[in-house]
Amino acid sequence: MSDIKAIYIHVPFCRRRCKYCSFISYQSRESDIPAYIDAVKNEFSLRSGNSIINTVYFGGGTPSLLAAPQISSLTSAMKDNFNLANDCEITMEANPGTIDLNYLSEVKAAGINRLSIGIQSFNDEELSMLGRIHTAKDALNAIKDAREAAFDNLNIDLIYGLPGQSVDNWKDSLVKAVEVNPDHMSLYPLTLEPEEPLFKEIESRVLPEISADTAAIQYELAEQLLEKHGYIHYEISNWAKPGKECLHNLVYWQGGEYLGIGVAAHSYIVNRRSANTADLSQYIESSSHNSLPPQEVDETITPETEIAESIILGLRLCNGIDTKDFKKRFNIDIMKRYGRQIEELINFGLIENDENGIRLSPRGRLLGNEVFWRFLPDKL
Ligand code: SF4
Incomplete structure (x- = not known):
């Protein structure tokens, strides 16, 4: 019998592809968002269940490209189809280039109670190198707006090990991060695949090589600095103020069961791992026949x-x-x-x-x- 405690919803739209992105996300397909939302709601009803859900995570892509009423319609459709715990952690990823105070107040009212802001760096040159759509100032405004909208569970993501990023530049980003005092920080090393534009820029020597030694020093610096500022290092890439660990990701790390909804979303239920099609058109099309999406992965875990x-x-x-x-x-x-x-x-x-x-x-x-x-x- 399944014991699903977590639901992940994938939102596969981005305004523009970042140069290092390996996630399933489509640019220039924002006109498909209304049909996609209907398809996601349909998948909710086809996969509805009774187990108590402790965590929900809207990831992407860029979930904050959805309008607040669209987020609200998804959270209420979830409540119609699943048994959400009263204190269910409901996270939404947000891009600083897509949000303001009014928007954040509305998604808070729609039931989102944890915000994860993809900041990546507080250095404008690094943001431009990564192909991000926002500046460091946008990031600071996003954090300020999130607090004003009463988000008391706030994560920020940063990336280290960037081409040409000195230890001092990384330290500057970290210091700015602790100054704005998020409840949680996820720090990831840059990893690149050959098809990504940033990989090609390094290969063709437009950008310098990534230095593993510098990345190691940057990681150790983060460990020291964040500990000094009251963050508990609880997972290789994650730090939290006491009691602010990400419950959703803990389900993954502790081997719990989860249900994935949407394009390319993965599920792990009763020793089976499956993944919905990564093809947006195919996903929407299958919903129009009231069918579950085709599976790209469907395997039993020995x-x-x-x-x-x-x-x-x-x-x-x-x-x-x-x-x-x-x-x-x-x-x-x-x-x-x-x-x-x-x-x-x-x-x-x-x-x-x-x-x-x-x-x-x-x-x-x-x-x-x-x-x-x-x-x-x-x-x-
Ligand atoms: S915002 Fe995230 S998902 Fe979208 S292109 Fe950039 S890295 Fe990829």
Whole structure:
């Protein structure tokens, strides 16, 4: 029986593609938004359920491209089809170039109670290099407006490891971030795929190479600075003021079940992983026949894969894996089953252990992939 606690809704529209973007999002398709909203509501009704939902997340793309009444119609359609907990965390991602005080007040009234603002940098040259549609000033205004609209659970995203970004430039962004005092910060290293414009600009030497060493120093700087300002580092890329951890992402990291709605949305329910079509037209078309969208992924997760994923996701959390919880869930003594890998990783200084369990060391947080692959099923 399923035990879904989290729902993700994908909004695949952006005003303009950023130069590093690897998400499923369409530009110049804003005229499809009304049909898309109808299709999403239809998927709500086709997948409706009774389990108590603790978290909802509108991600993208750019959810804040939807008008406030459209957001409101989605939150009320959700309530008609799902059993949302009274204190359900409802997050919406927002781009600083698309929001103002009036808009934020309206989406707050529509039930959004956590805002995640994609700021990425407080440096205009870096924002322009990334192809963002906003400036640092827009970002500061967005944060001010969010507070004025009474959002008391506010995340900002920043990216480090940018081409040519000095440690001092990164420090400037971090200092500005702590000055505006968000409740939560997600800090991601820039990762690029060959088809992305920024990758090509680096390849053709228009921009300098990304320096892994500089990115490591920038990450360590963030760890020190955010700790000094009262943020708890609770996941490799995430910091929160006490009690402000992102409940939705915790469901993913703790191996919980979730339902994904919309174009390219992934679900994980009763050991099955599935993903809706990433084709916007196909998604809207299937809804017009009152059918569920075609699935691009539909696979059963084997027990071995489930265990490996649970270790990899669990190690992303700074508290790591509790051996008793692991035993309860899988009936496996992790220290025995993975003794060889754990001993090797302790010797390399990449993980630490004590009587409660295992976790990444500070060095391991910088070299997570060096740790994770050792727990994959074919490495046993
Ligand atoms: S706003 Fe986000 S989803 Fe949209 S193009 Fe930029 S990085 Fe991609």
